Amino acid sequence: MNYKLSKPKRLYQEIGHQLYTELSSGRYKVGDRLPPERDIAERFSVSRAVVREALIMLELMELIEVRKGSGVYVIKLPSASSSNDTIEKDLDEEDAGPFEMMQARQLIESYIAEFAATQVTKNDIRRMREALDMERKNIDLEATDYDGDKMFHLAIAEATQNSVLVDVLLNLWERRERSPMWKQLHSHITDQTYRKKWLVDHDNILTAIQRRNPNDARQAMWQHLENVKNTLMELSEHGEPDFDGYLFIDNPVQIKAS
Known part of the structure; x- marks a missing residue:
């Protein structure tokens, strides 16, 4: 299934798209830890629940890993062949957070x-x-x-x-x-x-x-x-x-x- 991020239907997808773009831009390296949820929520002016859902989306894409008591780490960067508009991944774009x-x-x-x-x-x-x-x-x-x-x-x-x-x-x-x-x-x-x-x-x-x-x-x-x-x-x-x-x-x- 093509998971289209160019026109996100849900708020968590919009935040997930922005975080995905940051991963694609070279801002992070494999092994880096993402900022705390609270900081991401404040930066995008959304609730922590929405941020948690965006992180779950990236986790399903196998780009990040949640480590209990430690934080969220980058385990893979989007491939150069993947555009910001379409990610080839078997995800349900209709799935609500x-x-x-x-x-x-x-x-x-x-x-x-x-x-x-x-x-x-x-x-x-x-x-x-x-x-x-x-x-x-x-x-x-x-x-x-x-x-x-x-x-x-x-x-x-x-x-x-x-x-x-x-x-x-x-x-x-x-x-x-x-x-x-x-x-x-x-x-x-x-x-x-x-x-x-x-x-x-x-x-x-x-x-x-x-x-x-x-x-x-x-x-x-x-x-x-x-x-x-x-x-x-x-x-x-x-x-x-x-x-x-x-x-x-x-x-x-x-x-x-x-």
């Missing part, structure tokens, strides 16, 4: 949970509980799949009694499951104990929906996915342990609730 994807989920699923709290049935609650039981068993068995997690979020969408919202939720999960960017991010995360935190979050969401409290359901889902974003950033951190949480500037749900 993992944190962009999480932000979309946060916005959409918060309102799905809110609506579900007004439509939920006893059978929906039963399915949510079954999903949490599956999730607990998978975590206890140290299974690497997310079937229980997916089942829980799907049960919430089904509780809206709206098939279009169910389709939207399924599409978001399917995009995640086939995303090379998402898989590459998780390749740097070896400690799976963080998944136990999601059980607490899920219990809070279930409680709010069971009580038919739309506002609490929306806030509980928003906070859950905020926790997921922050945890993924922290666990995939490679050079700066003092992560400052600078992911996205706006928090529409919190603004609405204030």
Whole structure:
């Protein structure tokens, strides 16, 4: 597949293109360490989440290597035959960045949970509980799949009694499951104990929906996915342990609730 960088469709691709150009220009040599994410984010006036996604893109191109606790190093420079417009690499130019994807989920699923709290049935609650039981068993068995997690979020969408919202939720999960960017991010995360935190979050969401409290359901889902974003950033951190949480500037749900 031709991965065209001349007209990037996503912000992380734009930053990745600029970093790629710098690698092509002779600014770096093989073995050099790239500047810290914070510095790159400030230089391009973007969040660290976008920079992290741009680095994942270059990592998939096998141009850089992330070394845990050390930083990001150049392992290969773009070949002289590769132009800035087209890189011959089997990458999916439609692939959204993992944190962009999480932000979309946060916005959409918060309102799905809110609506579900007004439509939920006893059978929906039963399915949510079954999903949490599956999730607990998978975590206890140290299974690497997310079937229980997916089942829980799907049960919430089904509780809206709206098939279009169910389709939207399924599409978001399917995009995640086939995303090379998402898989590459998780390749740097070896400690799976963080998944136990999601059980607490899920219990809070279930409680709010069971009580038919739309506002609490929306806030509980928003906070859950905020926790997921922050945890993924922290666990995939490679050079700066003092992560400052600078992911996205706006928090529409919190603004609405204030």
